[in-house]
Structures are given as structure tokens and as C-alpha cells.
Amino acid sequence: MTRRAPALRVWVAAIALAVLGAVPVAAPGAAAPKPIPATLSDIATDAGDLTGVLTLRSGGGAVEVDDASLHATVGDDDVPLEVDPVTQAPRRAMLVVDTSGSMGEAGMAVARDAAASFLEAAPKDVRIGLVSFANTSGVDVPLTTDRARLLRSVNALESDGETSLYAAIRDAVTALGASGDRSILLLSDGGDTIAKDKARAQKSAVSALKRAGIRAEIVAFKTDETDTSVLDRFAAAGGGSVAQAGDDKAVKAAFTAAATALESQVRWRLTAPETLSGPQKVVLTGTAGGRDFRAASMVDLGDLRASTTDDPSAPAPTVVTSATPESFAAPATSWMKPAAVAALFLGILGLVMALVAPAFQTRRAARVAGVETYLPATESLTRDRPKASGAGALTTSLVAYGDKRMEGRSSASKTMALIERADLALRPGEWWVLRVVSLIVGAALFMLLLGGGWGRLVGLALGLVVGGVVPALVLRFLAKRRAKKFDTQLPDALSLVASSLGSGFSLPQALDAVAKDSADPLAKEFSRALAEARIGSDMAEALERVGTRMDSQNMRWTSMAITIQREVGGNLAETLRTTAATIRDRASLKRHVQALSAEGKLSAYILIALPIFIFVYMLFVNKPYIALLWTTLPGIAMCIAGAVFLAFGIWWMSKVVTVEV
Known part of the structure; x- marks a missing residue:
């Protein structure tokens, strides 16, 4: 017996290891699905209660929130939470499309196709508008539920000119108003070539987006002027995300995901404890489509006004304020x-x-x-003839x-x-x-x-x-x-x-x-x-x-x-x-004089035609470069001065090369 004990123990250990190996062991973090990015927006008060909109960006199809899994905390206190269909609240979205020359015809074709997908997938109750920007920005289509009108306007967009990104963001914020669930879907490469003080203009656009509490979904289109850092700031200020679009399929997928995010919204209501006051963190957690989510925001319970903060565990949520956005320049006449x-x-x-x-x-x-x-002028042979028609x-x-x-x-x-x-x-x-x-x-x-x-x-x-x-x-x-x-x-x-x-x-x-x-x-x-x-x-x-x-x-x-x-x-x-x-x-003498003065005349013609030819050539080859002559005040002054000097030069040269015979 004593000789067989070690062998028996070996067999028992081998069987135990086999049994343990047959049991699946989950690697840490491998089996659990990634949390769904979630944000809180349109936070307001209603008869002493806090209300807002919860938006889930699953990245795929629309997801439905599991009501039983919802849990809310205000500060450190748990509070009961109720959810309602989001269609009972007004929702607005603004398509902001870059139509500058850097997009090119191929880029505009991709943008038109992606925008059509967004309009088709977006909920029918969402009022959508269109802002395009190149040399100037403006609201092409005000907020409407007429998808056909929007689609016609999107299909009519053409690529040309410079990029006025910051002005377009301000125009979109102004057009969306100051209340309700509002979002911006921006397609751009992130460059702005119009603003004189780019740092100040960027700060103004980010501030306007943050104060208005508008959710910003960004689709970064790859061009030679791509600046993703600017787009990241807009996404952080708007509590949204930046989708890198490398091809037409990626752009279309990003637009469709933005539309399904509107389908994955619920309106929530909770009653804050009376013992709490001042700035407090509101956190909503739960599951949707088998995935966890967590959304957080800061609320000033004293002023009952929303403000913004960065939650380290949430993807840069944004909180809506009721402050009216500052007024900006009116959009360019379309x-x-x-x-x-x-x-x-x-x-x-x-x-x-x-x-x-x-x-x-x-x-x-x-x-x-x-x-x-x-x-004589008083007589006419045709005055009694019948008058023509058509x-x-x-x-x-x-x-x-x-x-x-x-x-x-x-x-x-x-x-x-x-x-x-x-x-x-x-x-x-x-x-x-x-x-x-x-x-x-x-x-x-x-x-x-x-x-x-x-x-x-x-x-x-x-x-x-x-x-x-x-x-x-x-x-x-x-x-x-x-x-x-x-x-x-x-x-x-x-x-x-x-x-x-x-x-x-x-x-x-x-x-x-x-x-x-x-x-x-x-x-x-x-x-x-x-x-x-x-x-x-x-x-x-x-x-x-x-x-x-x-x-x-x-x-x-x-x-x-x-x-x-x-x-x-x-x-x-x-x-x-x-x-x-x-x-x-x-x-004969006149022809002889013309032959002798031909070199001077040819020089005059070349000097006169050279600036005009270069202007027309650059207009077709590199219009954004030459456009500075009429899109900036120094350029306009240079154009006026150049035209005056050119006219004087033409007159002077004509006098020099003209020889009377």
C-alpha cells in the first residue's frame, strides 16, 4: 500500500488538473463587453424635479435601455428614477458640412451619400437643419422635418473656396436655439483658413458650444488640411465623440451611428434630496442591449441650473445650461x-x-x-402698323x-x-x-x-x-x-x-x-x-x-x-x-515706324497682360490662394491699388509707344 500511495496521488492530481482545465476561466476584462458611451443633456427643472435626456452611442444599431437596471445617484444619495419616451420632448439636430475646396468632388460625393443615410435613419420627429461652410458659413435649410428638402439641399452642395469652420459652429449653435435636446453632426477636416485670430475664434466656438449644452458628434474627414486636435476640442465641449473616417464606408457608418444614437435616447426624471444643495454630481447607470453604461454630469441644485464638468469615468459628458448663446454675425446670404x-x-x-x-x-x-x-423725326412710315406681340x-x-x-x-x-x-x-x-x-x-x-x-x-x-x-x-x-x-x-x-x-x-x-x-x-x-x-x-x-x-x-x-x-x-x-x-x-513710312516701335509695343502688351493672365490662371489652379485678394480687407485694398496702377500704366505705355506719322 505504501508503494502505491505516490502513484495514486499522482493520478488524483492529474484528474483534478484535467477537471480544472475543462472549466472555462475568463481572462480579466476579456469576456465583459465594453461600456456604452453615454451622456446627459437638456437638464432642467420641472416642478422641483430634475429632468434630462440620456443618449447612448452604441456605435452600432439602436439599443433599448433596461428600465429595471437603471440606477441614479445625486451626490452620494440614491434616488428613484423614472423614464419616459423621448419623443415627448422637442429634439433638434444640425448637419454641419464642410464644402471647402479641400474636400474635393470625391469628398463631397461621400458627404452627400452619408448625409442621405443619416436623414433616412434619423427619427422622424427630430427637426434637422443644414449648415454649410466654405468662404462663409450660413444656414442653408432651417430646422425642419421635411427630409426631401434637406436631401435636395445636401445634393446641391459643391466644393469650393476656403474653410470658415468656427463661424459655422457658431451659426449652428444659434440656429438650434436655447432649449430642448440639441445635437450637431459635423463633417470637416478640422482646418479653418478664414479666421484672422484662429485661437480666439476657436475659443469662442468651443465656449458657445459648451454654454449651450449642445451634443457634438464629429466625423473627421481626412484631407491635406486635417486637424484632429480642433475636432477633439469640439467633441469634448459637446460631450460627443470623434469618428475617424478614412473612406466612404467609414463616413457613412459614422453618420448612421449618429442617427441611431437619436433612436437610443430616453427622457429621465428624478427628485433630488432636499438636504442637498450647491453643485452635485448626477450619475445614471444601467444596461442597454446587454452592455453597461454610465453617464454623469454636474448640477447646481442651488441655482437649479446645469453646468459642465469632466467626469474621469465618463466620456466627457456635457450638461445643458439655460443661458442664451451670445449673438453672432448673421449667416451669409444664400x-x-x-x-x-x-x-x-x-x-x-x-x-x-x-x-x-x-x-x-x-x-x-x-x-x-x-x-x-x-x-424728319416727327414722320414715320410704320407708326400706323399694328404692334408686334410676344x-x-x-x-x-x-x-x-x-x-x-x-x-x-x-x-x-x-x-x-x-x-x-x-x-x-x-x-x-x-x-x-x-x-x-x-x-x-x-x-x-x-x-x-x-x-x-x-x-x-x-x-x-x-x-x-x-x-x-x-x-x-x-x-x-x-x-x-x-x-x-x-x-x-x-x-x-x-x-x-x-x-x-x-x-x-x-x-x-x-x-x-x-x-x-x-x-x-x-x-x-x-x-x-x-x-x-x-x-x-x-x-x-x-x-x-x-x-x-x-x-x-x-x-x-x-x-x-x-x-x-x-x-x-x-x-x-x-x-x-x-x-x-x-x-x-x-x-510705307507708317509701317516702317511700326516696325521700329514693335519691340516697345510688344513689351507694353506683355506687361499689361501679365497680371491679368496670372490672375485668371490662379483663379482656376489655386483659387483659395488668390481668393485672399477679395476675402480680406488688405487684399481688397491691394486689388483697388493694383487696378489704379494698371490703368495708369496702360495709359502711359500707350502714349510712349504711339508715334504719329
Whole structure:
């Protein structure tokens, strides 16, 4: 027996170890699920009782609180707790979406998809609003239960401009009001490139969020400007959390989790012991979905007002106060961009109508209009005709109003002379309509290109200047080009007239032959002079009017030579040949001077175009960088100074490189 005892003890020990090994031993903290992050918000008093909202952020689907597990303490005293459905209390949420250029089109597509998931999953009683921010921030959609309206606004968001994050937080706090359960769902990279004093602006936004007691759920979108430290401060101040979103699935999951957190809310009520006063900690514990939770907050039982504190065992809860948030700057006007688009559309429509309307004029109407130019202003061949209707009536009314506006202006005669020189079929009223349309299109186009805030105001001013100057410059260019072509054709035409006179033709016959064989504009102008001569005008005077109409000094000399030859006699053909030779020599000398001054002119053109080209290039390549010129006061001052210096430089260079011959 004594020999078998050790062996028996060995077998007993082995069996005991096997039995112990078969029993599962839980590793410390491995089997127990993680606690659910929980916060208390909207704490207030109701007939001496404390009420508030308990929010559970499970990170997955909605969880239901186990009423039997709820336990509440105020200070060190246990107190009874009652819960009610949260739908009996007003709930508000604000989507705050970053639409700056750093988000990019891909980022905005992800944001739109995630926001749609949030709107679909959020409880129907929650009133939701939308705040977007780039160069400026503003409330795009006020608090509403109309999910379709919100979805349309979210889908219309576009990425462009800088980032005004801190202003957007203040706008959202103001829009959410001062009572009820309120939350913010922020999608941003955490950068703010608009605020001048970033530390002060960040402190103001965090303070506003904390004082209002608004829960903040943050989705950190990863971009080149990501600053998670800023987002962490917002989450700490708002008793929420920061979800790192690395891709579209992560962003969508974070938005959906924020919506299910609203489903996992209950409203609680408790009676604080009368023996307690002053600041006391309110702690709620329990289970939900098989997981524990703990939420804590500080309440001043003396003032019956909520304040905030950091509980080391709770995930940075936030307590609501009844203090009204400080007032901030009003959100940027959101109507300016649609107004600019509408103005651009109307301007282009008016331009098309003004340009196309003459094409529908009948030949009879064109002939009558041509005859009416020689009639007194009090007479008209068409005044008894029935008025047009529809688009034609609108065009006629606009042109008639333009005629009245142009009548009596000192510049009207100069403008019409340029229009006639350029051979444009435009009446004074039609030209006035084109100028107005140009102003509208220019203002709307530059307002759209330069973005919001100060950019739209600068774009409006710049667009009005460009819209007012460009038509006049184009008209002068067309008139000068046609006059230059006329002067180029004139020497050959005079040689042909001289040859015809030498062959026995009269002057009208020689001019008619030239008009038939030459190209425009000389053919048209000579034909007009012949038509004036046929109805009784003197030929020399008709040719002099051609010189005045085309602003041609060469044609004036030609008419003067013809007049002198008629008065003193002589060989007109030889006189015209001498005149043609003089014109050719003068043109040759002018071309020689132009060749010598070409380098200076090219330098002037490059220096003038360089700042304009760089501005337009940077506008498309790096708009946030160039946007500082119209989004900051120093930038606006630099723009004004640059425009003044550029205008002076253009004037000075034009004087330097211009050589009169």
C-alpha cells in the first residue's frame, strides 16, 4: 500500500488538473463587453424635479435601455428614477458640412451619400437643419422635418473656396436655439483658413458650444488640411465623440451611428434630496442591449441650473445650461448665387434676343427703315402698323426705351458714328440694350467666379466695370479695323479711278466701276456716295462725308483734291495718281515706324497682360490662394491699388509707344 500511495496521488492530481482545465476561466476584462458611451443633456427643472435626456452611442444599431437596471445617484444619495419616451420632448439636430475646396468632388460625393443615410435613419420627429461652410458659413435649410428638402439641399452642395469652420459652429449653435435636446453632426477636416485670430475664434466656438449644452458628434474627414486636435476640442465641449473616417464606408457608418444614437435616447426624471444643495454630481447607470453604461454630469441644485464638468469615468459628458448663446454675425446670404445665375441667364437671353431680332426683319421692313433715316423725326412710315406681340413686342419695347435713353446724350452721336463706321446694323436703342445686357452678364459671371462673401461684392463691382467697358472696346476695335481696311484699299482704288478717267470715263462712271470691282468696305462706301450723288448731293461733298464717316484723313485729302481741281481746273486723273502715290508713301513710312516701335509695343502688351493672365490662371489652379485678394480687407485694398496702377500704366505705355506719322 505504501508503494502505491505516490502513484495514486499522482493520478488524483492529474484528474483534478484535467477537471480544472475543462472549466472555462475568463481572462480579466476579456469576456465583459465594453461600456456604452453615454451622456446627459437638456437638464432642467420641472416642478422641483430634475429632468434630462440620456443618449447612448452604441456605435452600432439602436439599443433599448433596461428600465429595471437603471440606477441614479445625486451626490452620494440614491434616488428613484423614472423614464419616459423621448419623443415627448422637442429634439433638434444640425448637419454641419464642410464644402471647402479641400474636400474635393470625391469628398463631397461621400458627404452627400452619408448625409442621405443619416436623414433616412434619423427619427422622424427630430427637426434637422443644414449648415454649410466654405468662404462663409450660413444656414442653408432651417430646422425642419421635411427630409426631401434637406436631401435636395445636401445634393446641391459643391466644393469650393476656403474653410470658415468656427463661424459655422457658431451659426449652428444659434440656429438650434436655447432649449430642448440639441445635437450637431459635423463633417470637416478640422482646418479653418478664414479666421484672422484662429485661437480666439476657436475659443469662442468651443465656449458657445459648451454654454449651450449642445451634443457634438464629429466625423473627421481626412484631407491635406486635417486637424484632429480642433475636432477633439469640439467633441469634448459637446460631450460627443470623434469618428475617424478614412473612406466612404467609414463616413457613412459614422453618420448612421449618429442617427441611431437619436433612436437610443430616453427622457429621465428624478427628485433630488432636499438636504442637498450647491453643485452635485448626477450619475445614471444601467444596461442597454446587454452592455453597461454610465453617464454623469454636474448640477447646481442651488441655482437649479446645469453646468459642465469632466467626469474621469465618463466620456466627457456635457450638461445643458439655460443661458442664451451670445449673438453672432448673421449667416451669409444664400440668395446671391441663385440671383447671379438668374441674372446671367436673363442677360444671355436678352443678348440673344437683341442679336437675333434683326435677322427676322423682312426686306420690306429693312427698306422702310432705310428710308425713314432720311425723314424728319416727327414722320414715320410704320407708326400706323399694328404692334408686334410676344417676344417681338418685348424686344420692340426694350429698343424703344433704349432710344429714349440715348436721345439727347452727348455721347450718342459719337457712338452712332462708331457703329456706322463698323457697319453694324444697330439702332441707338439696340446698342443701349446690348450695353445693359453686358452689364448684367458681366456682374453675374464675376459673382459666380469669385464665390461668396466679399468675393461676390468684388465680383459685382468688377463685373459692372468689365461689362461696361468691353462693349465700347469691341465697338472701337471693329470700327478701327474697318477704317484701316478702307485706307488700305484706297490707293489702289484711286489708281483705278485715274485709269478710268484717262480712258474717257466721267468721275461718277469711274467711281461706279470701282464700286463694282472692289471689295468691302470700299465698295459699300463708294456705292453710298454714288447713291447720295444720284439724289442731288454734290459728288465732292458725298466723298467728303465718306472720309468723315470712315474717319479717313486720306479720303478727306482725296475729296479736297477733287474740289480744288473743279475750282482751278487741271488734269483730275494726274491729281488722283499723285494723291494715291502720296498715300502709299505715307503708309510705307507708317509701317516702317511700326516696325521700329514693335519691340516697345510688344513689351507694353506683355506687361499689361501679365497680371491679368496670372490672375485668371490662379483663379482656376489655386483659387483659395488668390481668393485672399477679395476675402480680406488688405487684399481688397491691394486689388483697388493694383487696378489704379494698371490703368495708369496702360495709359502711359500707350502714349510712349504711339508715334504719329
